[in-house]
Amino acid sequence: MEMFDVITIDRHRFHTDGKGVTTLVILSGCPLRCRYCINGRLLSGAKTRKMTVEELLQRIMQDYCYFMATGGGVTFGGGEPLLYYEAIAAFIRQVNGMFATTIETSLAVEADIVELLKAADQFIIDVKSTDGSIYREYTGTGNEILLSNLEKISRAGLQGKCVIRIPDIKDFTTGKDIERSVNYVRDLGFGNIDCFIYKVED
Numbered sequence: 001m002e003m004f005d006v007i008t009i010d011r012h013r014f015h016t017d018g019k020g021v022t023t024l025v026i027l028s029g030c031p032l033r034c035r036y037c038i039n040g041r042l043l044s045g046a047k048t049r050k051m052t053v054e055e056l057l058q059r060i061m062q063d064y065c066y067f068m069a070t071g072g073g074v075t076f077g078g079g080e081p082l083l084y085y086e087a088i089a090a091f092i093r094q095v096n097g098m099f100a101t102t103i104e105t106s107l108a109v110e111a112d113i114v115e116l117l118k119a120a121d122q123f124i125i126d127v128k129s130t131d132g133s134i135y136r137e138y139t140g141t142g143n144e145i146l147l148s149n150l151e152k153i154s155r156a157g158l159q160g161k162c163v164i165r166i167p168d169i170k171d172f173t174t175g176k177d178i179e180r181s182v183n184y185v186r187d188l189g190f191g192n193i194d195c196f197i198y199k200v201e202d
């Protein structure tokens with residue numbers, strides 16, 4: 001049975017991670033180890049609650065009327081929600097278009113992301129950097145899976161369902177690096193690109 005390891009469920013968010021009122025489901029685990037990860041404490045040894053697809057859907061449905069009124073829905077975040085690829089796919093099948101489904105991801109997981117993106121409303125993709133050495137220095141791993149997944153989305157013509165987020169990371173990226181990442185994703189046909197300064201907590 002497909003299960004989620006849920007760290008927390010954050011309700012009644014407004015225009016922060018998807019359209020309208022959203023419920024953010026924060027899932028445990030991530031293959032990356034970003035130097036300034038704000039969720040570090042949540043990645044190792046955090047208490048989680050195991051939930052089946054049906055249990056999670058029942059919880060989420062508490063806010064169905066807000067979703068209906070605002071066009072909102074559920075957003076899966078983490079950690080890296082694509083580690084729960086099959087559970088999310090099963091969840092979206094059950095939702096069957098009743099409300100919006102968004103996935104916030106680094107795309108650093110090998111999964112059938114094209115099929116998932118076809119079923120979901122939106123991916124919010126945290127690219128970090130398209131430069132392999134910056135990415136490795138910052139995350140501790142290579143960016144080959146990310147780049148291959150971006151290309152798969154591009155070949156499938158699903159760029160319109162994606163928001164690409166490119167952070168300016170203190171001590172890791174320069175304006176030129178950001179420009180190169182922007183050009184890289186533009187060349188793949190992505191148009192909704194959000195560049196921002198990544199706030200590092202003291």
Ligand code: SF4
Binds near residue numbers: 078
């Ligand atoms: S991808 Fe996100 S959750 Fe994973 S290590 Fe990086 S900042 Fe933390």
